[in-house]
Amino acid sequence: MYFGRGGSTYPAPFPLSPPASRHGDIFRPISPGVSVHYFFSDVHLGLGTPESNREREGALLRFLDMVRRDRAESLYIVGDLFDYWFEYRSVVPRGFSRTIGALASVVDSGVHVEYLMGNHDFGHRDFFEKEIGIQVHPGDIERTIAGRRCYLSHGDGKAFNDTGYLILKKVLRARISGALFRFVHPDIGIGVAAGASRRSRDHTNKKNYDGEKPGESDGLYAFAEKKITQEGFQLVVMGHSHRPRRADLPEGTYINLGAWLRDRFYLAMDEERMEMVRFEG
Secondary structure, three states: OOOOOOOOOOOOOOOOOOOOOOHHHOOOOOOOOOOOEEEEOOOOEOOOOHHHHHHHHHHHHHHHHHHHHOOOOEEEEOOOOEOOOEOOOOOOOOOOHHHHHHHHHHHHOOOEEEEEOOOOOOEOOOHHHHHHOOEEEOOOEEEEEOOEEEEEOOOOOOOOOOHHHHHHHHHHOOHHHHHHHOOOOHHHHHHHHHHHHHHHHHHHHHOOOOOOOOOOOOHHHHHHHHHHHHHOOOEEEEOOOOOOEEEEOOOOEEEEOOOOOOOOEEEEEOOOOEEEEEOOO
8 A cells, every 4th residue: 555666676565553543552562661762754844734734743742742651762753854944053943842842851751862864854053952952963873772783864865866966965964055054044044944945855756766767766775775684784764755664674674664744654663573653643
């Protein structure tokens, strides 16, 4: 229902967990003291009509409250939490205060939270780290989580034939670009960031992640497969493509989180289990 094969040479992804009326019906720590880790991506807050954005943010707030109440060990935001984000020394974009407050509550409850920038929300400075206590990463990270060697990446730039985007990414994220941009008044600068986000989405929408066109087979899967089979990672987690996927290889597992924007999938993991779950709260 949700997946393409990613090319004839790629194994079909394994099915995701079925929907549940609430999180506890699918995944609950099997005994006291078991640490659970959560991953989600591609919420794109700020995209769409005010009504659709409020509905999406409301579901996210309920999910974050679940993570806090479950006393999770860690939470990983794997890019594009916001559809656009560019912060100044004393100004951040308006409209996201409830999400920021909910994340602060998660951190205050003792959950370790890390945030990978995506191709839409790359304009972070130090607000999240200094004001909330969330470490923001400009690129991919390696972690040992629940006893597994993990590689986490938003996934932008991993599609085949994406050289143009990689060049643009390097220019936009250069320190001099950010410094010059911050001379622009925030009302203008944040508007420009929103426009850049729309152009990035147009570029992403033109990419084919299902391998139906020559030369555009699933570069994200190929990247993950190399990390698992050649570099020894046991789990690779990405987003970006907005196509949820699980592929179990003999040496490890590749998870694409899809998009909270549309499907509201998240990954829940402890030392024994790893489940893709649709949030129905």
